[in-house]
Amino acid sequence: MITASDLPTLNAALNSLSAVFLFVGYLFIKARNSRAHRLCMLAACGSSTLFLISYLFYHYQVGSVPFKGVGTIRVVYFAILISHTILATTVVPLALITLSRALRERFDAHRRIARWTLPIWLYVSVTGVIVYAMLYRF
Numbered sequence: 001m002i003t004a005s006d007l008p009t010l011n012a013a014l015n016s017l018s019a020v021f022l023f024v025g026y027l028f029i030k031a032r033n034s035r036a037h038r039l040c041m042l043a044a045c046g047s048s049t050l051f052l053i054s055y056l057f058y059h060y061q062v063g064s065v066p067f068k069g070v071g072t073i074r075v076v077y078f079a080i081l082i083s084h085t086i087l088a089t090t091v092v093p094l095a096l097i098t099l100s101r102a103l104r105e106r107f108d109a110h111r112r113i114a115r116w117t118l119p120i121w122l123y124v125s126v127t128g129v130i131v132y133a134m135l136y137r138f
Contacts, residue, residue: 004058004061004062007054007055007057007058008058008132008135008136009132009136011051011054011055011058011128011132012128012129012132012133014047014048014050014054015048015126015129015132016125016129017043017047018044018047018048018051018125019126019129021040021043021044021047022040022041022044022118022122022125023122024040025037025039025040025041025044026118041099041102044121045095048095048121048125051128052092065135065136067081067134069134073134077131077134077135080127080130080131080134083123084123084124084127084128084130084131087120087123087124088124088128090120091117091120091121091124094116094117094121095117095121097113098110098113098117101113102114
């Protein structure tokens with residue numbers, strides 16, 4: 001049985017999985033394997049959706065978790081957290097638009113926005129894991 005205290009680790013795993021799917025999907029499209037690209041990107045959307053549900057449920061149950069570090073590491077943590085949070089709010093609509101354009105086979109429009117969506121989404125996924133590690137593991 002998963003408890004609320006298990007959710008941060010699950011969230012980090014889902015973020016990691018999203019990052020892997022995004023990166024591998026990018027490699028597939030560069031290799032012109034659109035079927036594998038599509039599967040990876042849908043898996044990234046799925047794992048990110050599960051992450052968001054779990055994240056919201058956890059923080060509804062637990063609330064805010066304060067960072068206990070002091071000194072330089074505290075500045076580093078908040079710099080990462082602030083950039084992560086700002087970009088996380090932008091990645092949801094970007095990902096939805098990017099996915100929508102791909103599913104409607106509007107590939108020129110998809111490609112134009114995907115050039116922005118991919119690096120932002122990768123950054124958010126990776127920094128989510130870093131925030132987790134700094135908050136719960138150090």
